[in-house]
Amino acid sequence: MPADTRNTKAATTEKRFLAPFRGEATWPPPIWLMRQAGRYLPEYRATRAKAGSFLKLCYNPELAAEVTLQPIRRYGFDAAILFSDILVVPDALGQKLEFLEGEGPRLEPIREVADLTRLDPGMAEAKLAPVIETVTRIRQDLPKETALIGFCGAPWTVATYMVEGQGSSDQAKARLWAYRDEEGFGQLIDILIDTSIDYLSRQVEAGADCLQIFDTWAGSLPDDEFERWVIDPTRRIREALRARHPNIPVIGFPRGAGPSGTWYVAETGVDGIGCDTATPPFMMSEAYEDEDVVVQGNLDPLLLVAGGERLDDRVDEILELMEGQRFIFNLGHGIVPETPPENVARLVERVRKVGA
């Protein structure tokens, strides 16, 4: 693509990250990485040790703000993302949560509509106050040119953990409940929709410039269930947020949605679409051409572990295919703990070089 068709206006705007959402195909593209504040960084591990546990870190505004800022200091990403976990929402609703070292989350499972009485949506705001305070602190300490992304888990994905009581490979318990008692399962989803809207709104009021909704298990659903439990709740959250905060873009990340991604974009009204690792870059480039949406993705986190020329080549391939489009460079899934920090530096440098 000849240089004169590139839109470089964004380089002069305050936050490059937000330019694509204003319609500018900023180049080089803004870059951040899912789970960029994480275990691959020695400074994260040190702060995490200080906090005592993962969950305590999530609820400690000082330390959570610190780990949010660490990757910004080290790599100068165009956006910081609030350090937290999607499961603070069920925790705030009163579902007992703990993280077992090396095993992941454990919750007291909610398996049927009668169990919903154990949830107390009225207490969520108070329980989530430390997370909102974290957002306030990050905002204060973040460089002016860096955007701040707030987030929550999508109702479907959060519900799968609430129903299974832990991670699972097939989300079978939640999916079965949804088939057997659509109305009852819908009550759980409604609680999550309302709580998520309030939670995200408050993140915006505390300083978030953009929001991302993580729907990690969107891909396990057939199309009719995808419509009911992924698209409809996301659309309702998007609409409520637009009414409260019309200028705050929302990125959806329906992992595994595959060919249903364009349908998700058209129906939910999200402003950005996160593409997962399995999406071929040429499809990432072509599939959303007719949609008014910013595309984000989709380097394989394991290639970032492997590094070397394969990494460089793939980064170049993605950049070549996405040049001229409203694009945000990211991974296709979260960064993994084994990632050498120097590979991240190599990636950022390579992405930034293309526009130089």
Added chain:
Amino acid sequence: MPADTRNTKAATTEKRFLAPFRGEATWPPPIWLMRQAGRYLPEYRATRAKAGSFLKLCYNPELAAEVTLQPIRRYGFDAAILFSDILVVPDALGQKLEFLEGEGPRLEPIREVADLTRLDPGMAEAKLAPVIETVTRIRQDLPKETALIGFCGAPWTVATYMVEGQGSSDQAKARLWAYRDEEGFGQLIDILIDTSIDYLSRQVEAGADCLQIFDTWAGSLPDDEFERWVIDPTRRIREALRARHPNIPVIGFPRGAGPSGTWYVAETGVDGIGCDTATPPFMMSEAYEDEDVVVQGNLDPLLLVAGGERLDDRVDEILELMEGQRFIFNLGHGIVPETPPENVARLVERVRKVGA
């Protein structure tokens, strides 16, 4: 679609299951279910208890043939599928395998090229002889009108278990090895390709009418890795089998391949494509229109557990969308142990009614 455009010739051929592969849009479509010989059947559980363990059942020709035939007797499916497991191949290559009750397979992991010396491809034929004897026995006892499907795991999916030593949610160890040492990991894949070709050939010689290649973890790969580790090995297996047994159709099941499914069909040369649960039925109907391929799928196994009118409605929806095409009714993934056997009867009855 008006009745006169339906091709009903197949009703008069010996094995209805094979008609779509000869170009006939047989209606009602042939039906079988992945993992149809399994724990949801009380007669299976009784035979399994007699065998002593899952692996012993796989290597016991008399009992493995018995469980293969059980769902045919009960439901009259149009095809039986050899009862076995994709991991008998690594076991036959000399990698120690056991199945832990409730936890799944455990293998002594192969992590680098030096570990490949622990494999002995020369012993595979002898170790797999009981499975081939199972095929012979099934063939003898199977009704003439019922087809017999042989199978193996695709090299990529089998390799993920060999490298992880167990199931995993992200196949990270195999994927990392493939990035770090493409040539070395390629040696493992080559061993699996060669062993799979011989193994499938012998299944055909013992009486299999059709073959399916299960690539359960195809969906975890970015497109360049999908090309290298899913498409290329499957194409090589397909071509070698065509040379040896030109009239035996091969069905590929690249689970999670999503929009890459059509590319998989065009490049591998498979005669049938298994669509997973996440593939919207309208896409199952439209995506392969221009490919010379039989489409198979894709009812959600969990909807078969739930049953009721939702099940009926979805079955009808799939049938309406696929009518007039070369189609085989199946699930989008294996049947689960919690499935009420009466729901399977209800499904078979409903599918068979459409052509009546």
